[in-house]
Amino acid sequence: MTKAGLIKFRNDFLDHDITYSFLHSPATIIAALVTLVMFVMAFGAPLFTSYTPFDPGSLNLMDAFIPPAWEDGGTALHVMGTDGQGRDIFAAILYGTQVSLTVGLLSVLLSIGIGIPLGIIAGYSGGWVDTVIMRIADIQLTIPPILIALMIDGITRTSISRDLHEVVAIPVLVASIGIASWPQYARITRSGTLVERNKDYIAAAKLIRTPVPLILLRHILPNVIGPTLIVATIGVAVAIIIEATLSFLGVGVPPTTPSLGTLIRIGNSFLFSGEWWITFFPALTLVILVLSVNLIGDWLRDTFNPKLR
């Protein structure tokens, strides 16, 4: 690209509606920065801390219950203090956020993976296929996703052995949250498909005998996927909350790979004896993370599709 081309690209970028809207929404800028920082720190955890909080060998009980650095008895070695087993809270939060983000993102991917195809098929074929798919979605929508995830997780837990469960706990959790939240994506995709399928370009595609799977994949999908992805952003926040709640209840991720919810659960029992920091910092991290993702999702929705408001 020539220099003039680059300058034009830069100006186009800066003049774009979306850039404009982003730069004029301070809350969104902050939320995006916070999310980015959390993401980098969570997945690059070893770069930001030298502790390995979930390797039992590296823990020293002598370090237990150290308060945060600015309190009496705190040390700069453990900025946010330590828990009952001498685990550095800051390091635990980094690794915990990694688990929370992974489960959140993967389970939303799974829900869209189920919801979009079913929505497109329901919307395009109509008739009894549509009725069956959407009726199931309707029924599932009346039950809170967290309850469904709890049921699926509970059923798997009872049907496999405890050791096996440790290994497959995270995939099972992703599956239960993913299966619990597909109906909303199916609904949005279906309503988009209903609009698109009557348009001329679809008629043209049918006329030249494009196979139906190809019509769905190449012509309908790109035109209906946008709104679904926008809703999926807020879906990530919801999935993170569900995961944290299940882990807090003690039925989510196994104790060997704690998420933010597990950390809050561990810290909760120390609240009465005054060790507030063990539960406070993970809880604060969770709230900031969820709030930031929600703010980004709200902004995306308002900018790209004001109709969805």
Add this chain to the structure above:
Amino acid sequence: MINFILKRLLQSTVVMLFVALISFFLFNFVGDPISNMVGQETSTEDMEQLRENLGLNDPFLVQFARFVGNAVQGDFGISYRLQRPVEELVAERMPATLELVFVSALIAIGLGVAGGLFTGLRKNHWLARLTLTSSLIGVSLPTFIIGILLIYIFAVQLNWLPSFGRGEVVQITDGWSTGLLTGSGWRAIILPAITLALYQTTLILRIIRSEMLEVMRTDFIKFAKARGLKSRDINYGHALKNTLIPVITVTGLQIGSLIAFSIITETVFQWPGMGNLFIQAVQFADVPVMSAYLVLVALFFVVINLIVDLLYFVVDPRLRADLVH
């Protein structure tokens, strides 16, 4: 109308049968029910005999019919963990959960409707803006964090309210004990009820606000104003009445959710209700309790949905008029 009710009842029955089927699968195929009942040294012949006696060798449909028959009579077997009939356990815990849900629903509907009306009618008032902003934060806070926060402030720091349990309970009848007749019972229910109600309050508040804003823009409200009606009559007699359909839908579904979300609140506050029982059942793979809870919660949802559908007829004269023709 009879037709409509019949259709809905049929639909509800299908849903319940479906849930019963899941519950039945859970009960019969997750793990071996026989090995859960007998000790280590039981001989294979004895186990076969027990299997035959319990009818586990019967055809699938016969077994399922028996399961449904028992479930309808409230018989879900014996809890693996506590070695007591499941229906007894559930019946003991039910009053606590229903009381919690009832008080929370009152808070959610009361605050939600009042707040929604206020923010909808006086949308530029500073208090209305503040309410809306804080409701957004309320949605982002997971229920269990709200609970922990309330416990830390009101139980640990201020020491005003208890952090767990139901307080003193009074036995009204054989099967029903209530904490709502004692001072300590009321003190104990405040924090859990607020925790449970908060999310639902914000949802109801937001739906009423947006419906009110919508209705206030319509022509018939403008006409009512032009007629010089009192603003109170306009706001409550005309506007509020016309927002009731979506409000009833959302409120109805939210009361269903309260029962589900009570699992979380009951765990945080160690409230001796059904949710608490269920979580323990999940942790200990106590299948009979799990399947009973599944069926019970589904029943609550179905009944609530049915009531919501029927309420439409009460509040919307247009639906009644359609049915006459």
